[in-house]
Amino acid sequence: MVTELTFERPIIELRKRIAELKEFTKTADVDLGAEINKLETRLAKLEKDIYENLGPWDRVQIARHPNRPTTLDYIEYLFDDFFECHGDRVFGDDEAIVSGIAKFRGHPVTVIGHQRGKDTKENIRRNFGMPHPEGYRKALRLMKQAEKFRRPIVCFIDTKGAYPGKAAEERGQSEAIAKNLFEMASLKVPVVCIVIGEGGSGGALALGIGNYIHMLENATYSVISPEGAASILWKDAAKAQTAAESMRITAPDLKELGVIDEIIPEVKGGAHKDVEQQALAIEDILYQSLKDLSQLDEKQLVDHRYEKYKSIGKYSFLRDYIGVK
Numbered sequence: 001m002v003t004e005l006t007f008e009r010p011i012i013e014l015r016k017r018i019a020e021l022k023e024f025t026k027t028a029d030v031d032l033g034a035e036i037n038k039l040e041t042r043l044a045k046l047e048k049d050i051y052e053n054l055g056p057w058d059r060v061q062i063a064r065h066p067n068r069p070t071t072l073d074y075i076e077y078l079f080d081d082f083f084e085c086h087g088d089r090v091f092g093d094d095e096a097i098v099s100g101i102a103k104f105r106g107h108p109v110t111v112i113g114h115q116r117g118k119d120t121k122e123n124i125r126r127n128f129g130m131p132h133p134e135g136y137r138k139a140l141r142l143m144k145q146a147e148k149f150r151r152p153i154v155c156f157i158d159t160k161g162a163y164p165g166k167a168a169e170e171r172g173q174s175e176a177i178a179k180n181l182f183e184m185a186s187l188k189v190p191v192v193c194i195v196i197g198e199g200g201s202g203g204a205l206a207l208g209i210g211n212y213i214h215m216l217e218n219a220t221y222s223v224i225s226p227e228g229a230a231s232i233l234w235k236d237a238a239k240a241q242t243a244a245e246s247m248r249i250t251a252p253d254l255k256e257l258g259v260i261d262e263i264i265p266e267v268k269g270g271a272h273k274d275v276e277q278q279a280l281a282i283e284d285i286l287y288q289s290l291k292d293l294s295q296l297d298e299k300q301l302v303d304h305r306y307e308k309y310k311s312i313g314k315y316s317f318l319r320d321y322i323g324v325k
Contacts, residue, residue, distance in 0.1 A: 005061045014043045051268050057241040059250050062218040063197050067272040071098055071113030071156040077279035079104055085142055094135030096127045099142040110146035112139045113156030130163040133176035136206050140180050152190040152290050155207040162203030177206040184209035186302055190293035195219045211305050212289045215251040217266040222249035258312050
């Protein structure tokens with residue numbers, strides 16, 4: 001399925017024109033090589049201008065692309081011998097989160113990530129990547145198992161948010177998220193988190209307390225969706241683009257704010273253009289992160305995580321404002 005993004009329309013139209021001219025030269029006795037070369041040069045410049053100057057709303061569209069690679073896509077390219085584990089041992093299994101044991105470059109790791117679908121049927125099965133509390137409890141079960149057996153943890157973040165339905169609340173959605181935050185903060189093994197698509201609210205943060213947080217170039221990470229923010233601020237979800245431009249939810253913004261550690265470059269046009277190439281870019285930074293963290297002992301890993309989150313943001317004590325010494 002080819003999905004046309006709004007900002008890509010000039011590129012798509014020019015590509016279509018070039019394809020038409022090439023097809024025409026096959027059936028007509030006319031040389032259009034010079035014209036085709038001219039259009040291809042223009043296309044290369046157009047792609048450079050558009051893809052190197054993407055706005056926040058453009059990146060939101062890419063992050064939401066239905067063909068954007070998911071956790072399972074990256075598992076296929078990055079890890080060997082993946083064995084998926086199911087269930088939270090309390091209520092049931094939540095397919096909006098996948099988790100299991102695998103090998104990364106020959107070393108055992110635990111892999112956990114949000115999983116959405118790429119078509120209607122799979123999205124219904126995966127609840128559109130919005131986990132129930134049993135999903136977070138499953139993730140925590142695997143994290144504690146990883147801690148017991150000294151396996152590093154790799155988390156892939158890609159969700160609009162935790163499922164807000166009545167049943168999820170009845171089964172302890174807020175408690176499940178809070179428990180993950182509490183437990184992840186003190187895990188005695190390396191934890192590397194990578195935002196691969198949308199990172200929305202507490203649903204994303206429940207898998208996002210790590211020693212390193214990396215983010216794909218066109219992913220987003222925020223406390224609320226642009227539509228949600230627009231509904232609150234202006235009572236109009238149609239102003240989502242305006243909200244996205246002011247919320248600072250993109251990788252460059254979050255890197256500047258110190259929320260994330262590294263931006264992982266994407267292939268031109270977005271990760272969905274070449275999953276294998278994108279996986280290679282993730283592999284490089286994941287390997288370096290795990291290598292760095294392997295030098296730390298248990299206490300140093302916890303302290304490293306604590307210092308990371310302590311340094312995010314700026315604050316002042318009240319006494320600084322009222323002049324108390």
